[in-house]
Amino acid sequence: MKRIISTLSAAALLLGVAATAWAHFGMVIPNKPMLAQGDKAVDLTISFSHPMEMVGMDMVKPKNFAVYVDGKPQDLLGSLTETKVMDHKAWKASYAVKKPGVYIFAVEPQPYPEPAEDNYIIHYTKTVVAAFGDEDGWDADLGLKAEIVPLTRPFGNYAGNVFQGVVKFKGKPVPNCDVEVEMYNKDGKYEAPTEYMVTQVVKTDQNGVFTYACPKAGWWGFAALNADEEKINGKEVEVGAVLWIYMHDFKTKK
Incomplete structure (x- = not known):
């Protein structure tokens, strides 16, 4: 199943109360999506959560955490320190940025056991930070097991802009x-009018391309889900390709 029921919702079902299905999202959120002259570092927070409903889950230390610059990865796993996001265990890191470039941060988590679905979840999650005016390489394919490769520049966008990306699983585009x-x-401060509107859903076309227009300024996450052929402890594994981007409001002249 592409959307799963939280522990709280499962309890509500047992009581005969209508339950809400919440999507899981790996999250890699920098303090800034773009760095300007004078910025010396980017701070990142890594978690596993229900971002719209603001319900967190404990996240053990990731299996891998790296930044890709000019196609080359740099291991950052040792820089992670424990923190809290939505009152649950999460991770943070600070990365010094010394030159112009496009910095792609990617996380591979440990498998997350989900009792409600009787499976495991692994979300390969990334975000893109541009620094000091450079924007070359934002469409890089990192070769992750599951990945969203952006077709729209993943920074410097206004709320309402259309965003497109290609979903890849094991190196191949995934149609439908x-x-x-x-x-x-x-x-x-936002509340979905109905439970159907907590998570928006679109499908990829025959080339694995999806399209979505983000209606509000803020951080937006895209999670493309596929079932892995390999199992963990005999259970199914949901593999997610997750990408986070920021949409901006127009600024009013002073």
């Missing part, structure tokens, strides 16, 4: 793939 979309409701 569900892509779940949620906003990071960080301040908790």
Whole structure:
């Protein structure tokens, strides 16, 4: 199943109460999507959460965490320190940026056991940070097991812009793939009118391309889900390709 029921929702079902299905999202959120002159570092927070409903889950230390610059990875796993996101265990890191470039941060988590679905979840999650005016390489394919390769520049966009990406699984585009979309409701000021609107869903076309227009400024996550042929402890494994981008409001002249 592409969307799964949280522990709280499962309990509600046992009580005969209508339950809400919440999508899981790996999250890699930098403090800034673009760095300007004078910025010396980017701070990143890594978690596993329900971003629209602001319900967190404990995340053990990731299996891999790296930054890709000019196609070359740099291992950052040792830089992670424990923190809290939505009152649950999460991770943070700071990365010093010394030159112009496009910095792609990618996380491979440990498999997450999900009792409600009787499976495991692995979300390969990334975000792209541009620094000091450079924008070359934002469409790089990192060769992750599951990955969204952007067709729209993943930074410097306005709310309402159309965003497109290619979903890849084991190196091949995935046609007719569900892509779940949620906003990071960080301040908790938004509420979905119905449970159907917590998570938006689009499908990829025959070339693995999806299209979505983000209606509000803020962080938006795209999660493309596929079932792996390999199992863990005899259980199915949901492999997600997740990408986070930021949409901006227009600024008013002072």
